Amino acid sequence: MSEQLTGADILIRALEHEDVEIIFGVPGGAILRAYDSLYDSSIRHVLARHEQGGGHMAAGYAHATGRVGVTFATSGPGATNLITPLADAYMDSIPVVAITGQVGSRSIGLDAFQEAHTWGISMPATKHNYLVTQVDEIASTIREAFHIASTGRPGPVLVDITKDALIGKAPWRGPGQLDLPGYKPSVKGHPRQVTSAIEMILGSQRPVLYAGGGIIRAGASEELLAFATQQNLPVVTTLMARGAIPDSNPLTLGMSGMHGTYTASTAMQRSDLLVTIGARFDDRVTGDPALFAPEAKVIHVDVDPAEIGKIRNADIPIVGDAKAVLGQLIEAGERALEGAPAPERSEWFSTIAAWQRDFPLAYDQQPDRPILQQYVIDELSKRTDADTIVIAGVGQHQMWASQFWGFEKPNTWINSGGLGTMGFAVPAAIGAQAGMPDTTVIAIDGDGCFQMTFQELITAAVEKIPVKIAVMNNANLGMVRQWQKIFYDNRYSATELSSSIPNIVMLAEALGCAGLRAESPEEVVPTIEKALAINDRPVVMEFVCDPDAMVFPMIKAGGSNDEILMGPEDL
Amino acid sequence: MQHVISVTVENKPGVLARVSSMFARRDFNIHSLTVGPTEDPKRSRMTVVVDGPEMEQIVKQLYKLIHTLKVVEHVPGEAVEREIMLVRVNAEAQRRGEILDAATIFEAKAVDVGAQTITFEVVGEPSRLADFLEIMKTYGIVSLVKSGRIVLAKDTKSATKKQRKSA
Numbered sequence: 001m002s003e004q005l006t007g008a009d010i011l012i013r014a015l016e017h018e019d020v021e022i023i024f025g026v027p028g029g030a031i032l033r034a035y036d037s038l039y040d041s042s043i044r045h046v047l048a049r050h051e052q053g054g055g056h057m058a059a060g061y062a063h064a065t066g067r068v069g070v071t072f073a074t075s076g077p078g079a080t081n082l083i084t085p086l087a088d089a090y091m092d093s094i095p096v097v098a099i100t101g102q103v104g105s106r107s108i109g110l111d112a113f114q115e116a117h118t119w120g121i122s123m124p125a126t127k128h129n130y131l132v133t134q135v136d137e138i139a140s141t142i143r144e145a146f147h148i149a150s151t152g153r154p155g156p157v158l159v160d161i162t163k164d165a166l167i168g169k170a171p172w173r174g175p176g177q178l179d180l181p182g183y184k185p186s187v188k189g190h191p192r193q194v195t196s197a198i199e200m201i202l203g204s205q206r207p208v209l210y211a212g213g214g215i216i217r218a219g220a221s222e223e224l225l226a227f228a229t230q231q232n233l234p235v236v237t238t239l240m241a242r243g244a245i246p247d248s249n250p251l252t253l254g255m256s257g258m259h260g261t262y263t264a265s266t267a268m269q270r271s272d273l274l275v276t277i278g279a280r281f282d283d284r285v286t287g288d289p290a291l292f293a294p295e296a297k298v299i300h301v302d303v304d305p306a307e308i309g310k311i312r313n314a315d316i317p318i319v320g321d322a323k324a325v326l327g328q329l330i331e332a333g334e335r336a337l338e339g340a341p342a343p344e345r346s347e348w349f350s351t352i353a354a355w356q357r358d359f360p361l362a363y364d365q366q367p368d369r370p371i372l373q374q375y376v377i378d379e380l381s382k383r384t385d386a387d388t389i390v391i392a393g394v395g396q397h398q399m400w401a402s403q404f405w406g407f408e409k410p411n412t413w414i415n416s417g418g419l420g421t422m423g424f425a426v427p428a429a430i431g432a433q434a435g436m437p438d439t440t441v442i443a444i445d446g447d448g449c450f451q452m453t454f455q456e457l458i459t460a461a462v463e464k465i466p467v468k469i470a471v472m473n474n475a476n477l478g479m480v481r482q483w484q485k486i487f488y489d490n491r492y493s494a495t496e497l498s499s500s501i502p503n504i505v506m507l508a509e510a511l512g513c514a515g516l517r518a519e520s521p522e523e524v525v526p527t528i529e530k531a532l533a534i535n536d537r538p539v540v541m542e543f544v545c546d547p548d549a550m551v552f553p554m555i556k557a558g559g560s561n562d563e564i565l566m567g568p569e570d571l
Numbered sequence: 572m573q574h575v576i577s578v579t580v581e582n583k584p585g586v587l588a589r590v591s592s593m594f595a596r597r598d599f600n601i602h603s604l605t606v607g608p609t610e611d612p613k614r615s616r617m618t619v620v621v622d623g624p625e626m627e628q629i630v631k632q633l634y635k636l637i638h639t640l641k642v643v644e645h646v647p648g649e650a651v652e653r654e655i656m657l658v659r660v661n662a663e664a665q666r667r668g669e670i671l672d673a674a675t676i677f678e679a680k681a682v683d684v685g686a687q688t689i690t691f692e693v694v695g696e697p698s699r700l701a702d703f704l705e706i707m708k709t710y711g712i713v714s715l716v717k718s719g720r721i722v723l724a725k726d727t728k729s730a731t732k733k734q735r736k737s738a
């Protein structure tokens with residue numbers, strides 16, 4: 001008879017078969033047996049201080065490495081604490097597998113200690129989820145979970161396993177089999193659609209390539225650059241796609257939308273063709289969809305057919321993986337051009353160049369004025385190499401990071417774009433650093449966001465994961481304050497934080513990190529240099545910033561992208 | 572507008588919850604939902620009657636569910652639609668004759684007779700059930716239960732509006 005293993009041993013062995021190298025999590029009663037089996041495994045476990053942290057770490061790891069991130073939590077509160085990171089990963093299509101313990105199958109529904117209906121709660125926050133009650137279902141469920149998380153449009157998958165399934169015994173029959181007759185993600189695009197797309201592109205006068213996070217997930221950056229170059233297309237990236245094409249490339253117009261560059265937003269608005277790849281016409285990009293890019297035809301490439309036509313009708317829909325379809329487009333483009341150069345579109349490019357000249361992204365750091373976040377971000381960007389991974393929280397600092405960091409490579413920009421989860425940056429940076437130990441990882445965080453999850457710096461210090469955190473201390477929930485200034489007549493209801501509490505430098509030291517502070521512009525560069533020289537533990541840099549600075553350009557929520565506010569004078 | 576959608580799914584635990592919550596998440600009002608086995612024991616078929624302006628997005632979202640195998644939005648008139656109902660009506664002695672006459676026309680079967688009421692079983696197209704109810708209203712409906720609609724596309728394949736599964 002073959003060797004009998006416990007469900008927990010099978011779980012860990014199945015994870016080893018998926019080449020899992022690291023798990024972020026917190027143990028507890030219902031998942032204890034799994035942790036006992038993990039004790040004998042070579043898989044590293046990072047003990048988070050909160051399951052939300054563990055979940056964002058797994059996402060940060062996945063985002064930075066392109067691999068599936070794994071997180072463990074116990075039943076009840078452990079599982080409910082995971083919901084925010086799961087919803088976050090779902091919105092941003094990040095492959096994460098969450099394993100949660102569940103009470104024994106005979107106690108389900110009886111309000112047992114630490115029972116929560118994890119399957120039901122997590123269903124709308126995941127791409128798929130499972131409740132496993134039988135030991136012999138564990139191996140195949142893990143195989144399916146990793147397959148679903150990492151293929152098609154990636155996303156989080158939760159596997160809830162009852163205590164009795166973890167304790168029960170079964171033989172190891174090898175990694176499980178896939179049994180998913182209803183799940184067949186498309187890879188290649190329809191060849192005829194691809195050919196029509198090239199014809200439409202060649203016939204367009206004012207095309208824009210609208211590149212979304214799907215490019216990053218598909219690992220299609222090289223193809224994107226090759227295709228944009230071949231067809232001579234200006235490229236706009238969404239927030240999620242920063243780094244998909246080098247910012248230094250002259251075709252790159254930057255981010256579009258609510259806080260995008262004037263040029264990127266206006267080019268889309270005036271274009272006659274949006275070549276949309278792996279993007280989803282998010283409201284932060286389009287403003288009022290009825291007023292968005294009124295003259296543009298749309299080619300829409302997406303691996304998820306439900307994205308096509310969801311917000312904006314597509315003239316040419318192409319369902320497929322961004323990398324595969326870009327490959328097809330490049331081939332079809334080559335055939336159509338027959339060695340001739342791509343259309344020059346000189347009028348379009350000179351219009352774009354004029355916008356770039358007249359409406360650049362800029363800031364003015366006066367030496368005797370408070371520190372501007374843009375200045376800090378600019379200096380950080382200049383003083384680090386192109387491989388540096390930047391993670392942002394949610395708020396003004398996030399928008400400035402996207403605007404003022406010079407991205408040259410994919411997967412160097414990690415942020416919570418879809419859900420907009422404050423508290424994402426610190427744990428996501430830890431996950432990214434754990435997956436990329438030889439790369440500099442810098443989180444740019446707001447003081448509000450930082451106070452949501454800074455306890456994970458304890459994890460970083462104890463586990464020797466030397467992330468660098470730049471806390472932009474403007475003593476306010478800055479982005480909300482900006483809206484109150486613009487839309488609520490300067491009535492600052494519940495947005496003021498304290499500039500001195502907590503003392504961030506002392507706090508950093510207490511958490512086992514190095515703490516540094518810059519209070520004036522001339523202290524910025526020395527602080528950055530000091531921080532970059534510390535590599536044996538996490539570093540927190542506090543930058544005491546101007547609370548009144550506002551993010552521009554700005555398009556009002558639900559407004560028209562024709563009305564771009566360029567500065568306070570436009571209010 | 573009312574739409575009738577057939578969803579063929581793998582017969583897995585929780586699949587009904589996934590499908591019904593998909594409609595709830597989009598704020599669509601389900602008029603009726605039936606679920607039962609098919610010719611293949613590994614598959615179930617759901618028939619969902621739902622109000623909404625248009626179904627393209629919900630059909631795509633239904634396809635996104637991992638356990639969904641096929642989704643068909645039926646074209647009115649190109650599907651066989653059936654429903655069963657049990658309706659209990661007030662039937663005083665002096666009106667029983669006319670009630671039973673009406674029932675005969677609708678092929679309604681008296682399945683339970685009480686001192687004050689008669690309970691009919693009616694099977695047929697939804698419109699027939701509605702017509703019978705309309706008539707019974709004059710006597711007074713005591714209670715009513717409907718099975719929800721079950722629907723099969725007519726065997727003229729090209730005539731049904733189908734969405735190919737692609738993810």
Ligand SMILES: Cc1ncc(C[n+]2csc(CCOP(=O)(O)OP(=O)(O)O)c2C)c(N)n1
Nearest residue numbers: 395396397420422446447448449477478479
């Ligand atoms: C979990 C969560 N709660 C509330 C919000 C709403 N919100 C968006 S930005 C913001 C302020 C963020 O403040 P801070 O971290 O200091 O960043 P700043 O905008 O000042 O750069 C708030 C409260 C959110 N996005 N996430």
